Amino acid sequence: MIRDFKSLIGDLKSVVGEQWIVTEERAVERYLYDETAFGVRPEPVRDVVVVKPGSTEEVSEVLKIANKYKVSVHVRGGGTGLVGGAIPTKPGIVLSLERMDKVTIDVDNMVAEVEAGATLGKLIEEAEKHNLMFPAHPGDEGATVGGLVACNAGGSRAVKTGVVRNYVLGLEIVLPNGDILRLGGKTIKNNMGYNLAHLFIGSEGVLGVITKAYIRLYPKWRYTATIVVPFNSRVDAFRAAKKILFEGLTPLALEYFDRKVIETSANYLGTTWPVKEGEYYLMIILAEALEDVLYVEMEHIDNIVRSEGALEPFVTQRDDEQKSLLKIRSEIFSALKEETFDILDTTVPIGVVDRFIENVIDIEKRYGVWLPVYGHVGDGNVHVHVMKHKGFSKEQLEKIAEDVYDVALLLGGTITGEHGIGYIRRKYVKKVLGDAWIETVKKLKSVLDPNNILNPDKVLPGD
Numbered sequence: 001m002i003r004d005f006k007s008l009i010g011d012l013k014s015v016v017g018e019q020w021i022v023t024e025e026r027a028v029e030r031y032l033y034d035e036t037a038f039g040v041r042p043e044p045v046r047d048v049v050v051v052k053p054g055s056t057e058e059v060s061e062v063l064k065i066a067n068k069y070k071v072s073v074h075v076r077g078g079g080t081g082l083v084g085g086a087i088p089t090k091p092g093i094v095l096s097l098e099r100m101d102k103v104t105i106d107v108d109n110m111v112a113e114v115e116a117g118a119t120l121g122k123l124i125e126e127a128e129k130h131n132l133m134f135p136a137h138p139g140d141e142g143a144t145v146g147g148l149v150a151c152n153a154g155g156s157r158a159v160k161t162g163v164v165r166n167y168v169l170g171l172e173i174v175l176p177n178g179d180i181l182r183l184g185g186k187t188i189k190n191n192m193g194y195n196l197a198h199l200f201i202g203s204e205g206v207l208g209v210i211t212k213a214y215i216r217l218y219p220k221w222r223y224t225a226t227i228v229v230p231f232n233s234r235v236d237a238f239r240a241a242k243k244i245l246f247e248g249l250t251p252l253a254l255e256y257f258d259r260k261v262i263e264t265s266a267n268y269l270g271t272t273w274p275v276k277e278g279e280y281y282l283m284i285i286l287a288e289a290l291e292d293v294l295y296v297e298m299e300h301i302d303n304i305v306r307s308e309g310a311l312e313p314f315v316t317q318r319d320d321e322q323k324s325l326l327k328i329r330s331e332i333f334s335a336l337k338e339e340t341f342d343i344l345d346t347t348v349p350i351g352v353v354d355r356f357i358e359n360v361i362d363i364e365k366r367y368g369v370w371l372p373v374y375g376h377v378g379d380g381n382v383h384v385h386v387m388k389h390k391g392f393s394k395e396q397l398e399k400i401a402e403d404v405y406d407v408a409l410l411l412g413g414t415i416t417g418e419h420g421i422g423y424i425r426r427k428y429v430k431k432v433l434g435d436a437w438i439e440t441v442k443k444l445k446s447v448l449d450p451n452n453i454l455n456p457d458k459v460l461p462g463d
């Protein structure tokens, strides 16, 4: 129970206005969950009030009030997170930034000045109006820019231009005590002082609330092509992927999946996978400013994959065909979701992706379960779905996930390359990051947030 509930609500109303406070149970419900798989999703507390500030100053005042009443603040973006980061697990305030969604495009400087509550979809749309683009594409366009920065999101298109961190030129942060920190801006280079912005990128809302970001944009690549390369052998597919990278070709995306996984997605969408040959696939997306460069790259890639045993590549430059291939790839997650216990986003060094996947297949055989594997082979980030399996308990399914994690760690990788720690992966922090990491972050947290109001139960393991 929140103490002094009436008085807290009164204070919050005086800052954001009565219409931006939600207390009614049914209306609150839609702020309690994110996209975390059902098998591992924590149960939210319902004893929360949703507050929707309209400006950075209002966010600051809300945090000051939270300190006064010593209540928790759970920061919420689009609720598309996959590790329970936005799920409130202690009574308090759910701070939704949905009203702060302004996007201003500075064309001359190729920078978007974006309020944290703007969705990825809106950022893409606004940039495109000016022939600019935000190349990163984490799968769900309902994610907010605040959430993308807080989670340092990735996505399939991180091979060429990197993860969200690579796009952030500046940030506005409200610290847990309500102080406003303005970091960086529109310049590409900036060596004035320690780059504190990078402390907050990927901090999952534990150290501060992101209220605005300056995002680097790129001129829209005018020429794109999508190539689906079928193979009869998984080993050949990985050898070809490696060779593409080692030849110095950097596609926008370099994805791997097998027939069973991609057909599951196509069936889910009520369509068919157009590539008839092969059991294993590389999907390569190329994007260039010059048509000639695109053609040279396509030719080079064609030679490489054929030399590694590829069957006939399926190549398209048509926009609608590219979109429909990408849609089938992007919906793998949704197609598997209902039967998924947990979705893993393990990452290994690019040279050992093949060994990692072979090991996952060994685990699959050992337990007699289906572990769909697909992902961003171009940057080593591989998704493994631990599927529900008849007769398997929660503990047994967790053990399968842990076996997959162990393989990633043994190969010099890590257990998350995209989704972060959130609530559900805190139990692995000690093993992966160690005591010194935990102690350092605890010290940082206690300096910035002495009352531990911001996103409690997230990232740091419980005592």
Ligand SMILES: Cc1cc2nc3c(=O)[nH]c(=O)nc-3n(C[C@H](O)[C@H](O)[C@H](O)COP(=O)(O)OP(=O)(O)OC[C@H]3O[C@@H](n4cnc5c(N)ncnc54)[C@H](O)[C@@H]3O)c2cc1C
Binding pocket: 034, 035, 074, 075, 076, 077, 078, 079, 080, 081, 082, 084, 085, 086, 097, 116, 117, 137, 138, 139, 140, 142, 143, 144, 145, 146, 147, 148, 149, 150, 151, 152, 153, 154, 155, 156, 204, 205, 206, 208, 209, 210, 211, 333, 334, 418, 419, 422, 455, 458
């Ligand atoms: C279909 C699907 C596909 C996805 N594909 C990808 C992918 O390819 N790559 C990838 O990296 N992720 C992917 N995700 C995961 C998710 O979209 C990202 O983690 C995204 O960054 C979450 O953004 P959000 O606004 O929804 O944040 P939320 O889920 O609302 O919150 C996530 C975390 O960020 C914190 N947070 C949110 N906003 C702020 C803020 N303004 N200030 C401080 N902290 C904040 C929250 O407290 C929470 O800890 C996918 C999810 C789905 C459902």
